[in-house]
Amino acid sequence: MRHHTIHLFRKGLRLHDNPALLAALQSSEVVYPVYILDRAFMTSVMHIGALRWHFLLQSLEDLRSSLCQLGSCLLVIQGEYESVVRDHVQKWNITQVTLDEEMEPFYKEMEANIRGLGEELGFEVLSLMGHSLYNTQRILELNGGTPPLTYKRFLRILALLGDPEVPVRNLTAEDFQRCSPPELGLAERYGVPLPTDLKIPPESISPWRGGESEGLHRLEQHLADQGWVASFTKPKTIPNSLLPSTTGLSPYFSMGCLSVRSFFYRLSNIYAQAKHHSLPPVSLQGQLLWREFFYTVASATPNFTKMAGNPICLQIRWYEDAERLHRWKTAQTGFPWIDAIMTQLRQEGWIHHLARHAAACFLTRGDLWISWEEGMKVFEELLLDADYSINAGNWMWLSASAFFHQYTRIFCPVRFGRRTDPEGEYIRKYLPILKNFPSKYIYEPWTASEEEQKQAGCIIGRDYPFPMVDHKEASDHNLQLMKQVREEQYRTAQLTRDDADDPMEMKLKRDLSEENLPKTKAARMTEQA
DNA sequence: CGTCCCGTTGGTCTG
DNA sequence: CCAGACCAACGGGAC
Numbered sequence: 265m266r267h268h269t270i271h272l273f274r275k276g277l278r279l280h281d282n283p284a285l286l287a288a289l290q291s292s293e294v295v296y297p298v299y300i301l302d303r304a305f306m307t308s309v310m311h312i313g314a315l316r317w318h319f320l321l322q323s324l325e326d327l328r329s330s331l332c333q334l335g336s337c338l339l340v341i342q343g344e345y346e347s348v349v350r351d352h353v354q355k356w357n358i359t360q361v362t363l364d365e366e367m368e369p370f371y372k373e374m375e376a377n378i379r380g381l382g383e384e385l386g387f388e389v390l391s392l393m394g395h396s397l398y399n400t401q402r403i404l405e406l407n408g409g410t411p412p413l414t415y416k417r418f419l420r421i422l423a424l425l426g427d428p429e430v431p432v433r434n435l436t437a438e439d440f441q442r443c444s445p446p447e448l449g450l451a452e453r454y455g456v457p458l459p460t461d462l463k464i465p466p467e468s469i470s471p472w473r474g475g476e477s478e479g480l481h482r483l484e485q486h487l488a489d490q491g492w493v494a495s496f497t498k499p500k501t502i503p504n505s506l507l508p509s510t511t512g513l514s515p516y517f518s519m520g521c522l523s524v525r526s527f528f529y530r531l532s533n534i535y536a537q538a539k540h541h542s543l544p545p546v547s548l549q550g551q552l553l554w555r556e557f558f559y560t561v562a563s564a565t566p567n568f569t570k571m572a573g574n575p576i577c578l579q580i581r582w583y584e585d586a587e588r589l590h591r592w593k594t595a596q597t598g599f600p601w602i603d604a605i606m607t608q609l610r611q612e613g614w615i616h617h618l619a620r621h622a623a624a625c626f627l628t629r630g631d632l633w634i635s636w637e638e639g640m641k642v643f644e645e646l647l648l649d650a651d652y653s654i655n656a657g658n659w660m661w662l663s664a665s666a667f668f669h670q671y672t673r674i675f676c677p678v679r680f681g682r683r684t685d686p687e688g689e690y691i692r693k694y695l696p697i698l699k700n701f702p703s704k705y706i707y708e709p710w711t712a713s714e715e716e717q718k719q720a721g722c723i724i725g726r727d728y729p730f731p732m733v734d735h736k737e738a739s740d741h742n743l744q745l746m747k748q749v750r751e752e753q754y755r756t757a758q759l760t761r762d763d764a765d766d767p768m769e770m771k772l773k774r775d776l777s778e779e780n781l782p783k784t785k786a787a788r789m790t791e792q793a
Numbered sequence: 794c795g796t797c798c799c800g801t802t803g804g805t806c807t808g
Numbered sequence: 809c810c811a812g813a814c815c816a817a818c819g820g821g822a823c
Binding site: 413414416417664668669670671672743747750 | 820
């Protein structure tokens with residue numbers, strides 16, 4: 265059967281390793297490449313901010329241009345996705361819709377709705393996995409139905425599965441010539457809108473440009489240095505270097521401008537030629553597998569992006585403090601290292617992984633004791649590489665709510681950054697107000713004398729805020745809170761377990777009595793004293 | 794069931 | 809300058 269097909273781009277904004285689009289071209293006499301720009305969805309479900317809008321529109325423009333070069337086009341149709349599909353299926357006599365399979369609940373729901381429409385209107389739906397290395401369902405099965413909760417265990421499952429599927433071949437003009445492009449006139453009617461058309465602020469000083477072409481260009485630049493690729497070890501990269509010390513390819517992966525499978529195999533080839541190469545978790549390939557790890561856990565965990573109702577997430581009564589949250593979000597904490605990070609995030613939409621750690625630890629268990637969900641929302645809006653599963657997973661990690669539990673390890677907002685950038689060049693770049701501050705004080709400018717502040721041209725408290733908390737005091741306090749939370753949690757777990765096993769009141773009482781509760785060393789010391 | 798090992802990237806001190 | 813011990817001590821998972 266020769267189909268009339270709509271290929272629906274959602275992520276996967278690329279022509280290389282695009283299995284669903286390839287299948288569309290091979291099975292159709294006409295293919296309509298469509299991107300549905302659903303602004304309400306983007307704003308209320310995806311929560312994308314201005315920088316991400318720019319990145320998306322640039323990616324669409326690049327995709328349109330590449331499709332045109334191959335004799336096709338891209339139709340960007342604005343509207344609610346279900347009614348757009350319904351309208352055009354009838355208008356264009358569509359018999360097939362192809363799309364990438366995605367794992368986020370809202371994208372799954374979208375696909376289910378399109379399948380429902382297919383049954384109603386009589387078209388077929390073909391979805392193929394293009395955004396991840398493995399089928400997460402297979403990983404779950406091999407782990408006995410539950411997601412592996414440690415990376416090590418996850419890797420062991422992957423070893424059973426072997427290498428991921430190889431990428432499909434690049435699309436060529438011949439592929440597109442075998443079937444007709446959309447009618448003339450449609451391309452003009454459904455062009456890629458400009459930011460101003462969508463009332464998005466036009467100015468953008470982000471150094472990241474969206475699109476497959478730019479992504480491939482950056483990828484080639486990095487892969488050219490084979491020694492660097494082979495010896496890459498993540499923790500040794502520098503969070504506050506003025507240019508990214510990692511690949512900075514994440515925005516392109518999150519939107520599917522680059523294929524993770526293609527990258528995986530490019531890395532494998534380089535490793536095969538190198539005498540020595542680093543290994544997961546710290547290697548470059550290991551980074552791709554971290555992404556996969558969080559996808560897997562997220563796909564099998566209810567309420568993964570929330571605390572409430574999330575079975576793997578520690579339940580904590582975080583403070584609600586709109587003012588402190590706002591100051592954190594808008595780079596006004598008074599800790600230059602944290603504020604520089606948040607400034608880079610706001611201006612460029614990308615910060616180093618360790619910088620994310622520092623900022624996240626500060627907001628949650630480190631200093632402010634504000635819910636990781638709030639931080640996650642801010643990152644979702646501002647990070648170009650924001651990804652549903654990875655974002656939530658890392659916020660739980662950093663807040664010691666799941667995956668990571670050694671809550672005594674707290675990032676110091678003063679000393680952590682100073683280790684790799686003692687002169688504070690990163691701070692000077694993103695907080696120009698502190699440009700002339702002496703290096704000695706730049707991570708804690710409030711310790712400079714009035715005279716020194718005057719000389720540096722920045723009075724703390726007037727030109728730049730005082731720190732919003734005393735880090736030492738706050739982190740000690742939070743440490744105690746975290747200890748309490750964990751003891752409480754144990755008590756609750758004990759209660760529910762015994763409830764299920766043995767409802768007898770006597771047993772409950774016995775197990776909940778003081779001497780049967782676990783004691784921290786600190787508690788034991790107090791007792792002795 | 795208990796015990797022990799170890800974990801992608803803290804901080805501090807010592808040798 | 810760097811490696812390693814220690815801090816205080818969690819929880820998943822192996823045994």
